[in-house]
Amino acid sequence: MSGWPDRRILDLFKIELPIIQAPMAGANLSAMAIAVSEAGGLGSIPCAMLTPQQAREELANFRQHSKKPLNLNFFCHVPQAPDAVRDVAWKKKLDKYYAELGLDPGATVAAANRAPFDEAMCAVVEEFRPQVVSFHFGLPEKKLLDRVKATGAKVIGSATTVAEAVWLEQQGCDAVIAQGVEAGGHRSMFLANDVAAQPGTFALVPQVADAVEVPVIAAGGIADGRSIAAAFMLEASAVQIGTAYLFCPEAIISSVYKKALAQARDDNTVITNIFSGRPARGLVNRAIRELGPISDAAPAFPQAAAALAPLKKAAEAAGRHDFTNVWSGQAARLSRTVAAGELTRQLAAEALERLYSKR
């Protein structure tokens, strides 16, 4: 059996298998990253919902269990000024659900906790010097980006269009993720603003590969050996896989989320902005049906999540995912329930088998 047809990402990140476990804020921590990196892929720790202190603890835990390369991931949205009028209007739309669930509509809700990359997080990067740092929603300001690059980290960004990929390369990214419309969770969209015009993985990956010189990492709809092999045919040098890892015991999702995810099919996820204020793909549920999928009333990212949080908590306590952001891509059905390290090895073996023998 021969090796991988394209070694650019393997050589760049110094990993053995061209599989990046997608950083999933709120759904994975160091345990999953350790398992994937130890298996030879690239594990990722998402920091968007962590404090710098929590990030330090996860990094310390990773380093204690693995000497392998690691990807540290950050959001880098520009925080919007508070908009109390908008927040109140959004809350008002949710009042009937508060009443239905026996919650006090007058109670203060906590602010949403998805924070952009900043000085404090940059200090964490400088302290731990991960092999790879990835950004979602564009890139941080140049001063911070330069500091990250000065640590020797390879920097990658996520593009949902060719134009975004070209921009990321121009800003100095060492590789770009081509995030097709099939992908679960938040769309990285930062130049693009029309959800309806977002391209699928099949169309996006080769056009990005034609437009940039850095290696391309395919994401969106990839969950088994067949789809990894297909990504390589489209000129990807690696894949980033999210949803399939949610089925692993290392995922820290609620039992309600896990149960809902088992119902995800090819045709029952949509891109919605109601859960956070930014477009993200998730399983169609009551909240999406009644409030979205796209709502002009949703406060700016990440504030839309704030008023929904008590509803999510109360509904989950009753065993329902009515108000849960069940992020999922369109290929959840291809997933299997197995530990993250074993999943990484199985996917790689099946992709090589398909690339070299299935012809």
Added chain:
Amino acid sequence: MSGWPDRRILDLFKIELPIIQAPMAGANLSAMAIAVSEAGGLGSIPCAMLTPQQAREELANFRQHSKKPLNLNFFCHVPQAPDAVRDVAWKKKLDKYYAELGLDPGATVAAANRAPFDEAMCAVVEEFRPQVVSFHFGLPEKKLLDRVKATGAKVIGSATTVAEAVWLEQQGCDAVIAQGVEAGGHRSMFLANDVAAQPGTFALVPQVADAVEVPVIAAGGIADGRSIAAAFMLEASAVQIGTAYLFCPEAIISSVYKKALAQARDDNTVITNIFSGRPARGLVNRAIRELGPISDAAPAFPQAAAALAPLKKAAEAAGRHDFTNVWSGQAARLSRTVAAGELTRQLAAEALERLYSKR
């Protein structure tokens, strides 16, 4: 060099190359089908906008120039009862454009000319006995379908979800087309009704392959050798390619359409219902921006096209595609300008090269 990794469609249709030229009503006739079939692929003649007599002429022309297999394609929507109130309201929305273009808003417009498969067309199939008959928007009533099958034709249908693919197999289709969301032109959707939940090619093809036993033909975002090779990795047995053939001299599209198509990129097409009443992917233009992309006011298929026709004609006469349905998939940018027969040969050679050497 070895042969194709999966020969099921080649054997079923008795063709040499696993490339089906997509039937494009209004954009191709027998000349393109002849070129593709003679090159070893499967040429298609779309009949949705032809009278039975015109279909006979195209078939006679094909047979005069080729003894190779041919695909005859039909729409099979259920015609809706005329709805004058709705038509008038739609026309009213367009009044300002009529005025702007110097047209008489009071002039009677011709009815839209996309007709479903019927007795008269079934007689054409029985007379010419094409190797393959394909249907869009589901399948015709059983009585007609049985007559088509009795001619010996292989019958294929187009699915936009796993559920639609399973249904088509249950109704007796010999193969199913998995039409990913990247595809240009009309979505085949006949059980599915939520455009926002339509899966991309990457997610759809392997899930359809897992769900049906008949061979799967991948469509959507396929326009070069890389994407054909990728489709085979996803377990497709052939591909159907539309947009790339619009760049061939055999395409009968207007020069305005051709010029607009050259501007199609990964991120400027959307699915719209304004041009016909059913969802179809096309280049974003003035009509889509100002009336759509999805409008509840659009009359049922195909009637929405009627009142737009004079606007399209007048704008095109002025060199503008403001009101033209510029159908295009998301991978138009991967296309080349070459004759249809040569394109078919090039695509096949490049796919084999990628499958066997690029590793």
